Amino acid sequence: MQPLLSFGLSVRRMAAALMIATAMPVVANAAAEGTITIAVGADATTFHPHVNALPVGNAVDMLVFEQLFRMGADSKVVPQLAQEWGWSEDGMTFTVRFETGHVFSNGNPLDAEAVAASFNQLLDAQSGSIYAGLYASLGRAEAQGDDTVVFHLAEQNGHILMLLANSAAGIIDVKANAEMGAEYGRKPVGSGPYVIDEFIGGERFSLIPNPTYKGALPATLEKITFMSVPEDGARMALIETGEADVVDRVPADAIDAVNDSGLAKVILPDSMFSISMELINSGVLADRRVREALNISIDRDGMIQGILGGLATPSVGMVGPGTQDELRATFPPKPFDPARAKDLLTEAGYGPGNPLSLVVTCPNGRYIKDSQVCQALVAQWQAIGIDAKSQVMDLSNWSANSRLPLSERKDNMTMVGRATAGIDFTLYRLFKTGVSTNISGFSNPEVDRLLAEGRATVDPEAQKKIYGEVQKIIWDQDPYVFLWYQKQALGVSNRVNGFAIRPDETMIFDNLTVSSN
Numbered sequence: 001m002q003p004l005l006s007f008g009l010s011v012r013r014m015a016a017a018l019m020i021a022t023a024m025p026v027v028a029n030a031a032a033e034g035t036i037t038i039a040v041g042a043d044a045t046t047f048h049p050h051v052n053a054l055p056v057g058n059a060v061d062m063l064v065f066e067q068l069f070r071m072g073a074d075s076k077v078v079p080q081l082a083q084e085w086g087w088s089e090d091g092m093t094f095t096v097r098f099e100t101g102h103v104f105s106n107g108n109p110l111d112a113e114a115v116a117a118s119f120n121q122l123l124d125a126q127s128g129s130i131y132a133g134l135y136a137s138l139g140r141a142e143a144q145g146d147d148t149v150v151f152h153l154a155e156q157n158g159h160i161l162m163l164l165a166n167s168a169a170g171i172i173d174v175k176a177n178a179e180m181g182a183e184y185g186r187k188p189v190g191s192g193p194y195v196i197d198e199f200i201g202g203e204r205f206s207l208i209p210n211p212t213y214k215g216a217l218p219a220t221l222e223k224i225t226f227m228s229v230p231e232d233g234a235r236m237a238l239i240e241t242g243e244a245d246v247v248d249r250v251p252a253d254a255i256d257a258v259n260d261s262g263l264a265k266v267i268l269p270d271s272m273f274s275i276s277m278e279l280i281n282s283g284v285l286a287d288r289r290v291r292e293a294l295n296i297s298i299d300r301d302g303m304i305q306g307i308l309g310g311l312a313t314p315s316v317g318m319v320g321p322g323t324q325d326e327l328r329a330t331f332p333p334k335p336f337d338p339a340r341a342k343d344l345l346t347e348a349g350y351g352p353g354n355p356l357s358l359v360v361t362c363p364n365g366r367y368i369k370d371s372q373v374c375q376a377l378v379a380q381w382q383a384i385g386i387d388a389k390s391q392v393m394d395l396s397n398w399s400a401n402s403r404l405p406l407s408e409r410k411d412n413m414t415m416v417g418r419a420t421a422g423i424d425f426t427l428y429r430l431f432k433t434g435v436s437t438n439i440s441g442f443s444n445p446e447v448d449r450l451l452a453e454g455r456a457t458v459d460p461e462a463q464k465k466i467y468g469e470v471q472k473i474i475w476d477q478d479p480y481v482f483l484w485y486q487k488q489a490l491g492v493s494n495r496v497n498g499f500a501i502r503p504d505e506t507m508i509f510d511n512l513t514v515s516s517n
Contacts, residue, residue, distance in 0.1 A: 021308070032209045034514035035223040036496065038507070039235045039244040042395050043202055043228035046185035048177075049170035050122050050129040053437075055419075055505035056226065058167040063168030063224075063509060065190035066110070068096050068149075069161055073500040073508045075421040076167040080215075081110075089158040091456075094138075094224065096164075097148045102191045102214045104173040110191045112143035117174040119149070125436065130403070131168045133175055133215035133435035134428060137455060138163065158458040162422035167506070193219040202228055217510050219260045224509065230365025230395065239264050239491040245514065246496065248505075249368050250489040252309020258491045263340060270486040272322035272503040273419040274315060275367055277360070277377070277481035279400075283362060283440045284356060289344045291478035296386045303376050305485055307369050311489055315482035318474050319426055320419060322503040326441070327423040327464055329471040333480060341384050352384070357387040359411040363398040368416050368486055374415065377481075379498035406441045415437070417486060419504035423467050424455060431474060442479040 008312060044057045049065060052058065062070065068082040081083075081098040103112040119141035121272075125132035139154040148216040151160075163169065176189040186199040193215065194207040204227045209219035227244065229235045236254045238244035241481040255266045279285045279294070295504075300314040316330040350356040358381065362374030371392045381388040391411055393401060403415050420426050428451050429435055433443040447470055475482075492499055498511035 012174070012251060020382060024188060031116060032219045032222050034221055034516070035225065036221055036245045036512070037238075037243070038246040039227045039229045039238045039249075040248050041230050041232075041235065042363075043230075043268040043394055044205065045201070045399060046310065047188050047196065048185040049168050049172065050127065050131060051185060052167070053130065055507075058504075059507040060196075060205075060207065060226075060511070061170045061190075062192070062506070063194040064188055064192045064210075065167075065172065065198065066192050067165065067167075067169050067171060068098055068115070069165040069169075071165045071167075071409060071502065071506075073510075075502055075504070077161050081171075083185065084501055093152050094151040094153060094160055095148065096151075098359040100147045103212050104176065104189050104191050105195050105210050105212050106173065106176055106189050107212065108173055108415055110171060110177060110187075111146045112149050114173065115149045115171055116141040116143040117149070118171045119169070121172070121174050121177070122168065124178060130436050131157070131429075132433070134425070134437060135163055135168070144351055155452070156456040157424075158455060158463075159422060159424040162425050166420070166425065168420075179230045191380075193216075193217055194224065197223070202495045204228060220509070220513050227299065228395075231370075232365075236491070239493070242493065244491075245493040246499065246507075247491040248488075249365075250491050251369060252311050252489075255489065256292055258459075264491045265494055267488075267490050269488050269490070269501050270503045271419070271505070272320035272421075273367075273417045273486040273488075273505060274320035275312070275415065275417045275483045275486050276315070276316060276318070277413045277483065278416045278440045279478075279480055280406055280409060281410070281443075281479050282406065284358070285412055287348045288478060289348045290350075291481075292386070293341040293344040293348075294381065294481050295478050296337045296344075297380055298334070298377065298481065298483070299336050299380060300333070300484060301336075303373060307372050307376060308486075311368055312484035313487075314484050318418075318430075318480065318482060319423065319471060319505075320485045323421060323426055324423040326460065329466045329468040331472070331475050338380075338384050345385065352385065355385060355387040357389075358413070359389050359391055360409040360443075361391045361393060361398065361414040363395055364392050366395055366398065368489075369414070370415060373483075402439050406439075413481070421464075421502075421504060424451075427451060427467065427474075429472055431470070431479070440479050442475065442477075444473060447473055 039055050047060050049061045057139045067080050070080040082096050084097040119126045137155045137157040139152045142150045173189040177184045187196045193213045195210045197206045197208045199205040206225040232251050239247040242263045250266050258266050304312045314333050319328050364371045378388045378390045425450045429437040431442050433448050450470045495515045497513045500508040
């Protein structure tokens with residue numbers, strides 16, 4: 001099975017016996033020392049892994065919860081609690097034996113019953129899980145003894161390890177969740193190395209070491225504080241004066257100032273973030289000619305240089321670099337052709353006497369210069385005769401707006417950045433008909449068929465062909481206005497050691513320490 005090969009295992013397809021793997025070594029817990037302050041543009045609205053969809057929430061979930069498998073700084077899947085795992089001969093059962101002795105921060109045992117209950121809640125759309133459709137192939141989880149969970153799959157899935165390594169698969173205490181209700185999203189009960197100390201929505205939250213932690217990655221810091229600072233200038237001031245140790249989304253025009261401060265440096269790690277305007281593929285945008293017109297009336301190169309200061313590259317496919325590159329397909333960039341865009345709108349029945357009206361939603365502080373980009377997009381669409389209006393929202397309202405049922409949305413599109421390791425994880429959740437995370441309403445029977453075929457296929461060459469076809473259909477159908485791949489730029493204090501961040505913008509704190517000077 002290809003995903004298992006990353007663990008150095010040579011296995012046969014759908015082997016009946018459990019595959020043996022080396023779990024993370026247990027190390028002695030050193031005393032946590034020092035504190036760190038991180039200023040981010042996007043505030044976390046919840047830490048419940050079944051509901052969270054933001055990188056800052058992913059980073060916290062990796063600290064608060066343990067998983068059977070996890071994704072490291074290099075985006076590769078490694079076992080966390082899992083010790084042995086494998087498929088049944090028919091590929092319809094996946095069994096994991098995991099390390100025992102772990103407990104939730106409230107003292108409840110993290111046993112097979114707790115693991116099965118956590119996954120079954122993840123799979124239950126009625127529980128509020130936004131990932132139920134994406135994880136539906138896991139079927140049903142069953143506890144066997146204290147240390148084994150069996151997934152009775154709804155369909156064969158050759159990408160199951162990637163699903164289990166995503167932070168959405170963090171193991172929650174279902175009993176505590178039932179007792180706490182919404183409060184669980186603010187101060188969740190997990191078994192990871194940290195617990196939430198305080199949560200002040202829209203302002204800050206902090207984490208401190210979990211005294212009940214039993215795992216291999218103990219807390220290294222006495223306190224981690226995240227501050228919500230949407231405005232670029234305010235974040236930069238914090239890193240330049242030493243009030244913050246890490247800041248995200250450093251704009252190009254602030255890089256020299258941060259580097260010259262003597263207190264911090266800007267790092268430019270790899271990024272897989274694909275930024276697009278996700279269109280509602282119904283109503284006025286059901287017509288592909290209109291969607292194509294929107295795509296070819298955008299001067300991507302001009303905006304990247306003029307607004308983003310070069311911190312992006314134009315899209316050549318929906319899937320960003322680093323998203324399982326061996327299965328990623330790229331295409332010629334969308335041309336900048338306003339004259340052709342006007343012709344397409346005329347063909348679709350729009351013109352001076354009947355202008356196309358669109359409401360364009362963007363966040364403020366989520367992506368590099370997002371509100372400025374929004375204004376530029378609206379201006380370019382107005383230039384070809386579209387009655388476009390911008391709607392810039394704070395992070396909380398922007399996130400809530402994108403989760404509304406399509407029938408309740410008052411806008412026509414929203415700016416979203418997508419960055420998830422794994423081709424199936426990315427394409428299935430965004431383009432499979434009816435999946436809750438498919439917020440565009442895109443539906444294509446051939447894409448649905450190919451996605452099902454890709455999940456059931458383990459041969460790498462067959463997967464490359466299948467997922468290549470899916471990506472070609474999506475690129476040609478223009479369900480999004482494809483913009484660019486955003487580069488990461490972070491200011492990091494000179495006193496911070498071991499800071500890491502994945503290409504999907506998830507910060508990794510496994511080995512982070514701070515010096516006193």
